Amino acid sequence: MTELNLVIDGAAAKNIWHYLDDDAPLTDAPSIITLTRLKAEADSLASRTAPLGVILHADGLGKTDQGEDVRELAPYIDQLALVALHFPIYRNGRGYSAARVLRQEFNFAGELRATGDVLYDQWAMMNRCGINAFELADNVSLETFQTALGELSGAYQPAADATRGALWARSGK
Secondary structure (H helix, E strand, C coil), rough: CCCEEEECCEECCCCCHHHHCCCCCCCCCCCEHHHHHHHHHHHHCCCCCCCEEEEEECCCCCCCCCCCCHHHHHHHHHHHHHHEECCCCCCCCCCHHHHHHHHHHHCCCEEEEEEECCCCHHHHHHHHHCHHHECCCCCHHHHHHHHHHHCCCCCCCCCCCHHHHHHHHHHCC
């Protein structure tokens, strides 16, 4: 397995998780599986003691044009320590909505990881939506990541974080 350039909660981190194909055996290591496998093996996974994560795909991957529905995680949310949101291309924003649903509706407190086409000018908004872990390109430094998070001083819309939007600031409420 190749090393990831991983940032969790704004700091460089070692990746302890392993992405597993649907036919790969589960081990005692922290494992990230597909939603398909999670649903198919839910009963046996319920007794698992090792940390479990799931990857949610925002593209079709043979399922639907809209990708996998984050609300399908509802019955399993208490079993999950990590949800990886895959951004297949920079202009696919379904992961932002999924992050907000996980944080605000499901009260998911575990690691919420952005994978795939994760770009500089999107990191701050991803973080505002509740994503706290990022798989970055090998050539991205921690300093570059931290600079990107601090570039936007205000926000236009509410998100999963505590920052109020510009409309609230303007009205004084």
